[in-house]
Every structure is written in structure tokens, then in C-alpha cells.
Amino acid sequence: MPFLNPGGHNxxxxxxxxxxxxxxxxxxxxxxxxxxxxxxxxxxxxxxVIRMRKAPLAxxxxxxxxxYTTLVLLVYPINQYWPCNAEFWIMSxxxxxxxxxxxxxxxxxxxxxxxxxxxxTQDIYRPLPGGKxxxxxxxxxxxxxxxxxxxxxxxxxxxxAGIIVQFFxxxxxxxxxxxxxxxxxxxxxxxxxxxxxxxxxAPSIIWQAVWNYIAGPYLLWKIRMIxxxxxxxxxxxxxxxxxxxxxxxxxxxxxxxKLGAVNKYWIPAMxxxxxxxxxxxxxxxxxxxxxxxxxxxxINNSRILAEFRKKKSKGVNPANxxxxxxxxxxxxxxxxMKSLESCLNANAEDFVAFHKFCANKxxxxxxxLFLEKTIKFKNExxxxxxxxxxxxxxxxxxxYRNAVDIYLKLVNxxxxxxxxxxxxxxxxxxxxxxxxxxxxxxxxxxxxxxxxSNAATPWDVPADPLEASGNDHPLRPxxxxxxxxxxxxxxxxxxxxxxxxxxxxxxxxxxxxPAKFDQACFDEAMAxxxxxxxxxxxxxxxxxxxxSTASTS
Numbered sequence: 001m002p003f004l005n006p007g008g009h010n011x012x013x014x015x016x017x018x019x020x021x022x023x024x025x026x027x028x029x030x031x032x033x034x035x036x037x038x039x040x041x042x043x044x045x046x047x048x049v050i051r052m053r054k055a056p057l058a059x060x061x062x063x064x065x066x067x068y069t070t071l072v073l074l075v076y077p078i079n080q081y082w083p084c085n086a087e088f089w090i091m092s093x094x095x096x097x098x099x100x101x102x103x104x105x106x107x108x109x110x111x112x113x114x115x116x117x118x119x120x121t122q123d124i125y126r127p128l129p130g131g132k133x134x135x136x137x138x139x140x141x142x143x144x145x146x147x148x149x150x151x152x153x154x155x156x157x158x159x160x161a162g163i164i165v166q167f168f169x170x171x172x173x174x175x176x177x178x179x180x181x182x183x184x185x186x187x188x189x190x191x192x193x194x195x196x197x198x199x200x201x202a203p204s205i206i207w208q209a210v211w212n213y214i215a216g217p218y219l220l221w222k223i224r225m226i227x228x229x230x231x232x233x234x235x236x237x238x239x240x241x242x243x244x245x246x247x248x249x250x251x252x253x254x255x256x257x258k259l260g261a262v263n264k265y266w267i268p269a270m271x272x273x274x275x276x277x278x279x280x281x282x283x284x285x286x287x288x289x290x291x292x293x294x295x296x297x298x299i300n301n302s303r304i305l306a307e308f309r310k311k312k313s314k315g316v317n318p319a320n321x322x323x324x325x326x327x328x329x330x331x332x333x334x335x336x337m338k339s340l341e342s343c344l345n346a347n348a349e350d351f352v353a354f355h356k357f358c359a360n361k362x363x364x365x366x367x368x369l370f371l372e373k374t375i376k377f378k379n380e381x382x383x384x385x386x387x388x389x390x391x392x393x394x395x396x397x398x399x400y401r402n403a404v405d406i407y408l409k410l411v412n413x414x415x416x417x418x419x420x421x422x423x424x425x426x427x428x429x430x431x432x433x434x435x436x437x438x439x440x441x442x443x444x445x446x447x448x449x450x451x452x453s454n455a456a457t458p459w460d461v462p463a464d465p466l467e468a469s470g471n472d473h474p475l476r477p478x479x480x481x482x483x484x485x486x487x488x489x490x491x492x493x494x495x496x497x498x499x500x501x502x503x504x505x506x507x508x509x510x511x512x513x514p515a516k517f518d519q520a521c522f523d524e525a526m527a528x529x530x531x532x533x534x535x536x537x538x539x540x541x542x543x544x545x546x547x548s549t550a551s552t553s
Contacts, residue, residue, distance in 0.1 A: 008264025011080050011192045019265060020077035027073040030277070034066050037284035048364060048421045048532075049230055050287045052112050054105065058283045061101035065276050068094040072269045084195035085180050087269070092170035095272065096207040099243075100159045102279055103215050106236050110219065113226050115417060116359040119366060162207070169203045196268070197254055208247050216240040229361050229540050235286045242275040294536060335542040340534050344371055354541050362537040366418040367529045370410045374522040377402055381519040400437070400513050403521060407434035408441060411525070415442050422528045433514050433521055440507040 003018030014020075038059045045055035071090050075082045178184035179195050187198065220240055226233045249271035253259045343350045351372070359365030380402065384395050411430055413419045415438060422430075 004265060009076050009079060009267055010264070013080055015077050015079045023073045024077055027070050031066065031070060034062060034280055034284065037281075037288065038062065040288060041284055044288070044291055046421070047287070047291055049290045051421070052363060053108055053232075053287055057101065057105050057108075061098060061105050062280045062283050064094060064101055065098035065280055068098055069273055069276050069280070072267070072273060075267050075269065076265070084192055085174075087196065088174065088180060088200065089170070091201065091204045091269065092173075093167065096166050096204060096211075097163050098276075099208060099211045100162055102239075102283070103211050103219070104156055104159045105283060106216075106219055106240065109226065109228075109232050109236055110222050112363050113223070113228075113360070116363055116365045119369060119418060120355065120359055162210075166203060166207055173200050173203065201254075205247065205251065212240075212243045212247060216243060227361055228363055229536070230287075230290050230363070232286070232363075235282045239275075239279050239282045242278045246272040246275050335539055337530070337534050339542070340530065340538045344375060344530075353545075354538070357541045357544070358533070358537050362540070364418075364533075364537065366410055366416070367420055367533050367537075370406070370420050370529055371526060371533075373406045373410065374526050377406065377522065378519055396513055396517075397508075400517060401508065403517065404434045404437045404441070404508070406522070408438045412438050420525070420529055421532070422525050426524050426528060430521070430525060433517055437508055437511055440511070444507040 005015050005017040005020070009015070041050060041055050041059060044050050068090055071086075071094070075087070174180050175183075176185050177187045177198075177200050178189050179187050179198065179200060182189075187200070217240075220237060223233050223236065250268050253263055253268035253271060343354055351368075355365060355368045355372075358368045377399070381399050384398060385392070387395070407430055408415050410416050410418075410420055411422075411427070412435070
């Protein structure tokens, strides 16, 4: 059996030569690899580095592109039995849709970076759809979706609209062209090779050109200043650059006879394959490689947390350094946990710098914000519950509101713009304490008499952080209390603040505070988040500062 059939791709019979077998084997092996990677990515979809990339979108884009890749690899072996009609639909549907989903997935880097910048200055949460009837619920859910689309710049809507337009344009062309059917009204029936030329293929080419030569370079320009620690920008840049040569080479091979000898064995559509294969691997492997690199750190993190809980169960106060000692003893050659705790508790300048680093490079600024709020929550608890002439019940309700505020904006997955990533057990514990209250707030319908409300329904509150004031909530954000780690308010101010929280339109009126709610309610979540920050962002932050100091000295 010759490796190359002398006739090549000549639309006569099938090609079972060596080159045809190679393509079949590669298609099978690569399909298995893509499916395995997709399954693994889905299994780890709750990991922070994967969650920010939206695993469902990445998998959908990769699988759509892979369908096109596989079908193109079958063209040469099938040869005669690969009709022009099938190639038209593949070029008009699978390739443009796959590229569109791929570009939508790439936009997540820009959106995540912008969202993290908003977290530095904004204090908001996402409302939930409510309603007494199903129709009201679905209408409110639709309004929330529209707000989310506006926050994302309507890019997903643009992709969806483009897909719909592309499908109907392709359908009309297919119906009216005699190249694809006998009842058409334009063009003429022709041979298989000539069928692949003509104006009928223009929409597919235009669509690819829009994505590869307009949307792609535009995105590269917008993300040029992002310097994340996950190499996400580098991966996106490589993927977008690899997509540039495909369309010109396809046009050259289809409409020029100079590549006739090459087209016999490397059909025109295969010029897209190098980029598509790279795209699939980058979308599926990129975040998995990051997880693999951090796996040892995660195992060490679990060990530290286990020992931390064991110490705590024996009555050791975590604030007395038990966690710091555990981490420092097991982390030779790394910056100590004590240095991180010092930054969080005492050094305001370093804290701001670390917060900016996490927002700009680690893309997880919500973790630092969570620690900031919970530390202030614990400090305020000690002072509020020891204030003379202040009702214990009202003081606990005041602190419960602050705790729900933290949960609503930084923990609860449906309402937090960027929820922290904690173990399932910890998340369920916090949900049992604050879940009911958070739902009441996020689905509330304020009365018309409320003068400081933006609208009659919570779903009209702007979802875009640039448009929301951040303080128009029934809860008072803890950052607005002017309580820092080292500052104190007067007794009169605290009593006045606690007493002034009564509100006829308050969704928490009459709610029972769980008996397990206390000053330590966030301790395990704080330990988990603190260790996650210490494992990579803090090390990278300290190393970058050390390198910066060395370069300037």
C-alpha cells in the first residue's frame, strides 16, 4: 500500500493509502484527547482559575471546533463520498460558530480584569429574580439577564445574533443556489471541485474575517496591559495570532491553481487545522496546567487546614499564632504566613499594594476584600457587644446585618459578582447561617414610599458597577462604618448607629438570628482564603517586590 495515492483527493473512490490512514488515526486519537480534557476540565470547574474562564463556554467552543476539525480530517479518506453540500454547511456553520464561541471565551480575560478593577472601588451584589407567580419570576429573570448582558458589553449577545444571522443567510444561499440542489434559481450545477468556488462561500469568509481580523486584534489591543500570573494573556495572544494565516491560505488554495499539487493531499480546509487544534488545546489545557502546577501547594494547604482545625478543636485560639506556626514550619524557602498576616492586620500601605496586585494580576481581589471585611467584622464585634447602654439583641442584629452583607457580596454564588472559593463544607455552613437572609434581601421589593430607592423593584438597580453607587442596599456595608483595624468610634456613635437601623421596609425585620452565629462564624472561611492567598498570590507578590527592589538598587 503506497503512502500517497497518486490521484490524491480527486473525488474518485476512497483513499486508504498511508496518508488517509494517518488522518483517520489522528482524528480518533485527538478526539479521545479532547473528550478526556473536557471531562477533566468539567470535573475541576469549581477551581478559581477555571471558574473565571467559564468551563461550559470553553468546552462548548472546543467541542464545536473539534467537530469541524474531525470532519475535515475525514475529507481525504472519504474522497468521493464527501459531497459539496456537506462541506458548505460545515464551513458555514461549525467553523464560524466555533470561532465565535472561541472569541467569546477570550473576552472573559478582559471582562474579568475590568470586574476586578471595579471591586477595588465598588461594593455591590447581584439581585435575584423574585415574584409571586412563575410569569413574574421569569420576567424578572429575563431583566436580570439583560442587565448581565449590559455589564458584559453585549458581547455574548453579539455572538448569538451573528450565529443566527449566519445560519439563515447560509440557509437562503443553500436553497437558491443550483450548486447544492436542483430547485435553485441562481448559479449552475457544476463539478465537485468547481462547486467549492463561488460567491456562495462569501458569508463564511466574511464571518471568519470579522472574528480573526477585527475582533481578534481589537481584543489583543485591549488586553495588552494585563499581566496576569496564570499566563492567560499569553495563551490568548498565541491563540489569536495562530488564527490569522488560515483564511488567506484557504482563499489562495481554493481560487488559485498554483497550489493544485498541494491540494491533492492537503485540502484547502485543512489550512485552518493548525490554529483550531492549538485553540482547543489552549482552552482545555491552559487552566489545567495551572492547576497541575499548584496541586502540591493545594495538598499542603489541606494539611495545614486540617492541623488548624485540630488545634482549634483543642481550644487553641487561631489568633495566637497556631496557624502561622504550622505554615511557617512546613514551608521552607517560601515567604511566611506571618508576613501575610502582618500585611493584613497592620501594614495599610502593603495591604493596598497587595490588594491591587491580586486584582490586576492574580485576578482574585475578592479574596483580599473578604479578609479585609471579616477582620473588621471581628474587631467591631468586640467593641459593639461591650458598649454600655446598648441592647444585646440589637447589637447582635447589627452584627448579623454586617455578616449577611459580607456573605451576600463575597460568598453567595448567585449574588456575589466574584464569590470567594472555599471548601463545600465551609460554604454550606455559611449558607445555613446567612442563606435565608441573603435571599430575602436579594429578592426584596421595596415599598414605593422608600425615597432613596432607585426603582420600584430590585431588578432595576444597575448591575453595572460603573452605574451603581454601591450603598443603595438595606444593609450598611461594613466599609462605610469608618471602622479600621486600629481606629475606634465613640460609644455614642456606635449606639446611635445600632439604634438607627430600624426600617419599616427592612426585609430582615423579624428574622431569627441563628444560634450558631457568633464572632467566629467566618474563621474557617478566613483560614481557607488566607491559605489560598498565601500559596501563590502572596509568594508572587513578595517575589515581584523583591525583584523590583533589586532592579532599582
